Amino acid sequence: MLVENNVSLQGCNTFGIAARAHELVRVRSVRDVQDVLADPRLARMPKFVLGGGSNVVLTGDVHALVLKMEVPGLRLWQETERAWIVEAGAGESWHGAVAWTLAQGYPGLENLALIPGTVGAAPVQNIGAYGVELQDRFHSLVAVDLETGEPFELDAAQCAFGYRDSVFKHRAPAHDGETRGFGLAGRAVITHVRLLLRKDWKPELGYLDLERKRQESGLLQPSAQQIFDWVCEVRRAKLPDPAVVGNAGSFFKNPTVSPEQCQDIIAREPKVVHYPLPDGRVKLAAGWLIDACGWKGKRVGKAGVYDRQALVLVNRGTPEDSVTGGEVMTLARAIQTSVYERFGIRLEPEPVVV
Numbered sequence: 001m002l003v004e005n006n007v008s009l010q011g012c013n014t015f016g017i018a019a020r021a022h023e024l025v026r027v028r029s030v031r032d033v034q035d036v037l038a039d040p041r042l043a044r045m046p047k048f049v050l051g052g053g054s055n056v057v058l059t060g061d062v063h064a065l066v067l068k069m070e071v072p073g074l075r076l077w078q079e080t081e082r083a084w085i086v087e088a089g090a091g092e093s094w095h096g097a098v099a100w101t102l103a104q105g106y107p108g109l110e111n112l113a114l115i116p117g118t119v120g121a122a123p124v125q126n127i128g129a130y131g132v133e134l135q136d137r138f139h140s141l142v143a144v145d146l147e148t149g150e151p152f153e154l155d156a157a158q159c160a161f162g163y164r165d166s167v168f169k170h171r172a173p174a175h176d177g178e179t180r181g182f183g184l185a186g187r188a189v190i191t192h193v194r195l196l197l198r199k200d201w202k203p204e205l206g207y208l209d210l211e212r213k214r215q216e217s218g219l220l221q222p223s224a225q226q227i228f229d230w231v232c233e234v235r236r237a238k239l240p241d242p243a244v245v246g247n248a249g250s251f252f253k254n255p256t257v258s259p260e261q262c263q264d265i266i267a268r269e270p271k272v273v274h275y276p277l278p279d280g281r282v283k284l285a286a287g288w289l290i291d292a293c294g295w296k297g298k299r300v301g302k303a304g305v306y307d308r309q310a311l312v313l314v315n316r317g318t319p320e321d322s323v324t325g326g327e328v329m330t331l332a333r334a335i336q337t338s339v340y341e342r343f344g345i346r347l348e349p350e351p352v353v354v
Helices: 030-038 040-044 094-103 119-125 208-217 224-238 259-268 286-292 325-343
Strands: 003-008 020-027 047-050 062-069 074-079 083-089 138-145 151-155 188-198 247-250 274-276 282-284 303-305 312-315
Touching (some): 020 030, 062 188, 083 094, 259 282, 286 325, 303 325
Antiparallel strands (some): 138 188, 247 312, 274 282
């Protein structure tokens, strides 16, 4: 285990925000986490787990001990009559893992192509795109308890997945000065994720962009690789490449409302983009709401709203003069205020603000 001091994090977050970690440890195995916890000084320090940095806004230097997750590995963990179960190290690129499964002949993750970040962050956020969420393909995960150093496993039910939500985003309630319950934020770090990919695969083409691609191609039954290619094309057309324009992907969650609330908004805004959900509620397109408030292409300091997709906030600075986390959050709060004033809806940010 090597403890690095005063480490630049500008290349470790996709927004490209300039910040530094006072101390950082690169985690490449369960043992590395256990070594940190065996060190009396490091064990007492607060911990900040950092994967690909694609879902974080750094508002200053990080004083907690940064655990930079770099656990490698992709393998077929188990095969049954009905499915392949693939295990990936938390430090693997998510998109790379998706591409690897398809190359091995294991379909099922193609709708989740080109989502930035690492595998270990995927269950925390319950990532999703184009009609598929991680929980739809999840088998189990391995994590390490940050108090005891003991590894443990969780299945899907224990992860308590929700829309961009999981048990890893919640802290356990405190009682009588003690932290109890099953919230795992700050209490555990994911080292491996296992995905269940069914052999009776069927294409998921419920989203308009994919259905349009299918019609253009004339393919009645596109392959998983074809869907992967379409998703990559659509995402590249709509979203900026973080390597070129710093960003954290979709900045706000799509809000859900009751049918009555939706009808009220439609009465005032007939063109509002909305999607009925199985439970009767309605999901609204946050990007449409932001665009309707006139934010597309606008900026506050070096923080801007992407001109092709209002849901994405971008870094309009340079590596030498980067946007600050404060500018990003000032812009985000201004957007939240204007959307609430016009639609009565409070937008919730997706990234973790540190």
